[in-house]
Amino acid sequence: MKPLERYWFGDVALARPYLVLRFVLALLAFDTWLNMMPQGAKYGVGAFNVAHFPWFDGFVPSSSFYLGVLAFTGVLALSQALYRPHRIAIVLIAVGYTLGWSCSLLDSVPYHYLLSLYLVCFVFFPMLSARSAFSRSDRAPRGSVAAYVLFCVTTAIVYFYVAAWAAARGESYWLPMVCCVGYLLVSMQDRVELPALHVVAPMLVAAPLTFHLAAPQQGWLPLYMTGIALIVFAPTQWVHAFGRALTQPARRLVDERDEDEGGLDERASRVFYMSLIGLVVAPMVSMFVDLPGVKTGCSLTAIAMLVVMGRQLYFTPRWRPLWRVASLFGGCLALWITMSASNARFDYYREGALDADRRGDQEAAMMFREKADRYAP
Amino acid sequence: MASSDTEPPPPDPSGKARRWTGAFIAVFVLLQFVVPLTYLGREDAADERFTWRSFTEAAVPACETSAALERVGGEREAIALEKLIHRDWVDYVSQGRRAVVDAFLMKQCEADGVLQVELVNRCDDERGVREYTLRCGGERPHETTRTAAR
Numbered sequence: 001m002k003p004l005e006r007y008w009f010g011d012v013a014l015a016r017p018y019l020v021l022r023f024v025l026a027l028l029a030f031d032t033w034l035n036m037m038p039q040g041a042k043y044g045v046g047a048f049n050v051a052h053f054p055w056f057d058g059f060v061p062s063s064s065f066y067l068g069v070l071a072f073t074g075v076l077a078l079s080q081a082l083y084r085p086h087r088i089a090i091v092l093i094a095v096g097y098t099l100g101w102s103c104s105l106l107d108s109v110p111y112h113y114l115l116s117l118y119l120v121c122f123v124f125f126p127m128l129s130a131r132s133a134f135s136r137s138d139r140a141p142r143g144s145v146a147a148y149v150l151f152c153v154t155t156a157i158v159y160f161y162v163a164a165w166a167a168a169r170g171e172s173y174w175l176p177m178v179c180c181v182g183y184l185l186v187s188m189q190d191r192v193e194l195p196a197l198h199v200v201a202p203m204l205v206a207a208p209l210t211f212h213l214a215a216p217q218q219g220w221l222p223l224y225m226t227g228i229a230l231i232v233f234a235p236t237q238w239v240h241a242f243g244r245a246l247t248q249p250a251r252r253l254v255d256e257r258d259e260d261e262g263g264l265d266e267r268a269s270r271v272f273y274m275s276l277i278g279l280v281v282a283p284m285v286s287m288f289v290d291l292p293g294v295k296t297g298c299s300l301t302a303i304a305m306l307v308v309m310g311r312q313l314y315f316t317p318r319w320r321p322l323w324r325v326a327s328l329f330g331g332c333l334a335l336w337i338t339m340s341a342s343n344a345r346f347d348y349y350r351e352g353a354l355d356a357d358r359r360g361d362q363e364a365a366m367m368f369r370e371k372a373d374r375y376a377p
Numbered sequence: 378m379a380s381s382d383t384e385p386p387p388p389d390p391s392g393k394a395r396r397w398t399g400a401f402i403a404v405f406v407l408l409q410f411v412v413p414l415t416y417l418g419r420e421d422a423a424d425e426r427f428t429w430r431s432f433t434e435a436a437v438p439a440c441e442t443s444a445a446l447e448r449v450g451g452e453r454e455a456i457a458l459e460k461l462i463h464r465d466w467v468d469y470v471s472q473g474r475r476a477v478v479d480a481f482l483m484k485q486c487e488a489d490g491v492l493q494v495e496l497v498n499r500c501d502d503e504r505g506v507r508e509y510t511l512r513c514g515g516e517r518p519h520e521t522t523r524t525a526a527r
Contacts, residue, residue: 008402009390045463050480052426105477106465113427117409124401126387143387146398150405157409161429217432359460 008149011142013190013236015243017125018133020151022081023227024118028097029078031220032070033335037291038344040067041352041368042106045359052102061103063352064293069100071286071297075331076304083327084129084320085122086308094119111221114158121151130247140240142190149187152232156183159211178207182233190236198235205233271321278325279306285332289339290371291348298332346375421475439471440500440507446485447493456485456494473498478509479518486513494518 043049044062051057073096080089097119101112124147135141159180166173182204188194189201208229212222231239279302286298305328309321339345353368390398416428423437444456458467462481469477478496485494496509496518511518 005395005399008399009395014387042463042465046461046466048462048466048481048484050466050469050477105469105474106463108426110426110429110432120405124398128387144389145387146390146402150402153406154409157406158429161413162432165428165430215432221432355463358464 007188008146009144010149010188010191012145012148012187013140013239014126014128014133014143014145015140015236015239016190016231017145017148017151018128018130019231019239019243019246020148020228021085021122021125023231024115024122024224025077025081025085025093027220027224027227028093028115029074029081029331029334030338032074032077032097032100033338034342034344035219036070036100036107037067037339038347038351039106040070040291041348041355043104045355049103050105052105056103059103062293064296066100066103066293067291068293068297068300069096069103071289071291071294071335072300072304073097073100075298075301075328075335077331078334079301079305079324079327079331082330083323085125085127087123087127089304089308090119090123090125092304094123109219111219111224114154115224117154118151121147121154123147124150130243130251134240134244134247134251138237138240140190140236152183152187155228155232156180159183159208175207175211178204179211182207186233202233202235205229208233271319275309275321275325278322278329282325282329282332285329285336288336289345290375291339291345294335298335301331302328343377346372346377349375421473423472423474424476437472437474438500438502439468440473440498440504442467442471442496442498444481444485444494444496446488446491446495449490449492470496471498473500473504473507475520479511482509482511482518486511 040063043066044060047060049056049060051059073093076089076096077093080086080093094116097112098116101107101109101116126143126145126147133141156179159176163173163176163180166176182201185197186201186204189197191197208225212225212229234242283295283298283302286295289295305324309324349368349372353365353372356362356365356368413428413430416425416430425431442458444458445453446456447453458470458481466477466481470481482494482496485491491513493513494511498504498507498509500506508521509518510521
């Protein structure tokens with residue numbers, strides 16, 4: 001192999017893409033619910049909108065459209081983080097999330113674009129199960145995952161530009177430049193032929209941690225980047241041991257289920273009916289969320305899950321469809337609990353009331369205020 | 378076709394797969410390098426989207442904004458921006474964010490009998506006084522800049 005080919009197609013510990021994918025998806029779900037949804041009342045006001053891209057010209061996203069897209073994206077993302085992800089689902093998350101921020105300049109948070117780039121990389125990640133990413137022994141499974149290297153290079157390019165613009169302004173640029181170099185080198189650390197990197201790479205984690213924790217940054221960017229840095233830079237054995245401990249209950253459950261007794265036909269029909277019932281019932285949880293568009297968003301997630309399961313739903317005698325439906329349930333329940341336990345819903349209605357007051361729209365202001373009072377902390 | 382549901386462990390890519398993957402990687406990486414550079418050609422310096430110039434939303438000081446429209450009969454009418462659009466859009470307009478100013482003026486032209494729309498941003502900094510005028514039916518608002526009186 002040529003050096004460039006070796007760089008992109010060389011082995012990485014499978015624990016890293018497994019953990020990075022799930023970490024980002026889980027965080028993205030809560031990020032959309034807690035940080036993006038409260039901004040939803042701004043959308044559609046005065047039928048005015050300017051989108052990030054010209055192909056949205058003339059389209060004015062309403063509040064319910066925006067919240068529906070975010071509910072869909074968040075629930076699907078969390079369900080994929082909870083159970084073995086599916087490529088079609090990752091594509092839908094990437095499309096939904098990008099649509100969510102790009103439909104209006106009202107969302108100009110810089111790192112939302114970065115997350116869209118990450119999601120594009122995730123589409124090409126191997127859809128690993130816990131049992132394939134973590135062996136029972138101390139030996140960490142390895143494989144060629146070019147999309148993971150691309151994920152690291154994408155991050156490096158971001159730091160490169162941060163450093164370049166800082167240099168152009170005459171500011172200090174060495175810290176983002178070290179982050180850039182770190183991310184370019186670190187994807188090679190799992191290759192046995194490069195023992196020197198095993199020593200250097202984990203130390204380089206200090207750069208992104210310092211960069212994101214020392215300076216104030218918008219939203220949950222420091223959370224994302226700190227978590228990603230810890231997974232990407234940590235020594236192979238640490239990542240493997242952490243992932244093994246994290247996935248142990250799930251792996252044990254799957255192992256036990258696989259040993260279940262019972263005829264295949266009988267089990268297949270049971271799984272089929274239970275999955276169908278689950279797909280219908282799960283989105284109903286969203287009725288308690290009481291935000292416009294969320295019911296539609298969650299129903300679309302159930303339809304997406306049906307597409308994802310496809311033939312598996314009625315052809316497989318295994319329990320896999322049930323786990324998928326359970327993960328959908330988990331996503332819908334998490335959305336409901338998050339909205340009930342946080343101020344997100346209250347913030348949405350309060351912002352709506354304040355804006356309607358400013359514009360002199362008394363009817364809308366009253367409706368928003370009533371709801372804000374109901375959900376006041 | 379292999380199932381996309383699980384691929385444990387991922388097989389080593391074949392020569393053809395490597396070529397396709399390589400082509401995709403080249404395009405994706407190139408795009409990421411090119412997109413931030415488009416900032417250098419943007420007429421609106423406040424527009425820092427997709428550039429990684431900052432990890433926080435740019436805090437551009439707002440200016441005092443007033444807007445008015447001229448009807449076919451010749452009468453002028455002041456526009457209360459806060460009554461029409463969300464506060465965030467008003468902020469964009471008063472910062473002189475060109476895409477939003479243009480869209481706002483065009484939106485006002487959609488009403489019946491409007492001949493011309495004007496928007497004035499009075500800033501206390503080097504941006505000075507900026508006037509945007511759109512003759513309804515015209516293509517793009519005309520911008521005039523005057524240095525602020527100190």
